[in-house]
Amino acid sequence: MLSRVAENLYWMARYIERAEDTARLLSVNSHLMLDLPGRLPLGWAPLIEMTGSLEAFTARHTDFDERNVVHFLCADTDNDISIISALASARENLRTTRDVVPREIWEEVNQLYLSVADHAENGVSPRRRDSFLKSVIRGCQTLTGLIEGTLSHGPARTFIELGRQLERADMTTRIVDVRSASLLPQNPEELLPFENLQWMSVLKSLTAYQMYRQQVRLRVRGPDVLRFLLQDPNLPRSIACSLETLGHELSLLPRQDRPAATVSLVRADVVDADIQALAHSPSKLHLFIDELQIGFAAIHDTLSATYFVNDDSVPRVTQTQTQSQSQSQSHAGDNDND
């Protein structure tokens, strides 16, 4: 399989997962805000930090108010990480590689993008937000189901799965991070009465509440939830489960030694984590999540070096540059004797 095609599929899957998980992230925060009494100094600014887009945000807005943040993360086409941009990128990535996946998958990506483009602006309002975010999540899940149910078990599917699992692990850590230092008051006295409520909303945003009840059979408690989301081997959105799947998919590819070793290292960090300590210290948890994300970046780098770029002497330009330049050139070069 061509490296470019593999890379496009990998990124398509990452973008789809990112759109879904950004919707989940906004959803968990919206519910927290509704559930918690106004005197708690929670806000929307941490979401911007968590998604790593502080600079892009402050370039456009001065107020970290609800409307600005939600609009920025849902509907801002100039923001690369917004839901609308992620879906647009997914679509562009698939467009050049349409011939390697069943047509229905292309049509679904296309349709999802178009429908979100139609509704994103309205979806920002508090009244419509919940149903908008749900529709994004459902659309992404439909696509995942379609891939699962129709795409042959070959390299195309492997690279899609690599992208999805890595992005999912990354985004699950960000959602867990909502519950960490940056969002919560440092004074445990103030926090206590609402703690369970908040963990419950994190579980719900990952569609993991019922699974948690079945698995743990206890009332919702911080350390148990954290262990469940980080280490449970069976929950599809737990970090351990994503890394496990990632490792398995890698074993299907040639030349997988370096990326596989990197995955193993990060997985060991997750499995060996001291959950009790993390659960009781928001700052420790935040630090731990930072480390995990550095690990995810390392996994991406080795994947990229192994499969996507196989000649270091040839400089590569970023995707957006290539696209805009080749747009003008391929028209100029279009002497197709039509």
Add this chain to the structure above:
Amino acid sequence: MSQVNWNNYACRDYYDELMAAPGQPRESAGELCNMLARFSADELAERKTAAEIAIRTMGITFTVYSEGAMIDRAWPFDIVPRIIPASEWRKTEAGLKQRVQALNLFIDDLYHDQKVIKDKVLPAEVLAQSVNFRPQCVGINPPHGVWAHVCGSDLVRDGDGTLYVLEDNLRIPSGVSYMLENRNVTKRVLPELFASGKILPVDDYVAQLYDMLAAMSPRPGDDPQVVVLTPGIYNSAYFEHAYLAQQMGVELVQGSDLLVDDDDVVYMRTVEGLRRVDVIYRRVDDEFLDPEAFNPESMLGVAGLMRAWRAGKVALANAPGAGVADDKVVYAFVPALIRYYLDQEPLIPNVPSYLCMFEDDRRYVLDHLDELVVKPANESGGYGMLIGPRSTKETREEFARLITANPRNYMAQPTLALSTTPTLANGLAQPRHVDLRPFILSGPEIHVTTGGLTRVALIEGSLVVNSSQGGGSKDTWIVETDDKAAAAAVKGA
């Protein structure tokens, strides 16, 4: 109640491909015309809708690029096929082979001894001012001496029924995927008529294309690695590039997927690592092919590709530089080239042409701009033309200035009474002008498509058939009128 009434079909003004006279179908078209006349209005509409649905579900699109926007449009298609009798086609086929053979000898000569100039068959100034002559190609010997591996020659029929070659497209001619898809759609819409076996099949083209490409491999014996090189999704023919790659089962690559190493070998970047490429069916223009040799700004091409080609480590189709013969001034000399290289009389005539570089011709052209079609030597897609009888005084004055400033770049032809063929418009069969683009493959052997892509001007009276200019297309049937030959064909298949 039936909808198509051939007695009312107004075909008197032009040669019609299907009807000899109102109410009188040509022999090859009898069955089709009778069937269409039996259809009720509903049935006709139903078949038309079936075609539209097939085109949508099969995803047959073409890309229109205008004013910064890119739009994928459904392929405009008319369900009434255009028919050519097999007996006539066999002669046309022979004429096309003869033409391409001469053109390939001509291109090879231009990049070697240039005997054709020394012998004064082609004026030196035509070559001197050729924009598509590539000095980078001088002295190169492509496999089998073939430069134009895929040629799309446009044929038109004039009022007296004679087929003429209107132009030869030797750079990167497009449209063959639509020829193949038109047949697929028509088979779904009018299946009844295919049962008799009189309609000759077209679908061996892709296999022939692959065989031709594979035969060019510099590593004979091995299973050659063939790829299709596309400029990418923004190109108007991207559908075709993807289609051909998919049908041949080869990779569709972009410039950034390939690299040329110090060993002059072309590699493609795959997840397994670098893999050698033997043959490139390139659908990127010469100037964008290799930033080392041509346009240094190009990001569509592959640095070092010409180096690899010159070293014989990779085969390119069409060969760079083949476009030198895709020049409307060179076109006028093709009959002379056939006599010169093959010592034969041309089997298909050229449309009479006036070359503005010659003083007498130029004076005639400038005096008759309102009657002639004026074409720049190296445009494609119907751009930059003057259609005299439809032009305004201002555009004629503009063209007079252009011609005087650069006479070598312009040629002119009489406005042809292009033939018509029945086409559905508002539920009725009405005459619309058509041309035909057969595709000729040149490798160890020469193959001509059975028929070709018929393009039709969908607007009443219009002569412009280019899809980029709002034209449509229809299936082209080469029909065996001799029952014995048809029976033999069915048995053979």
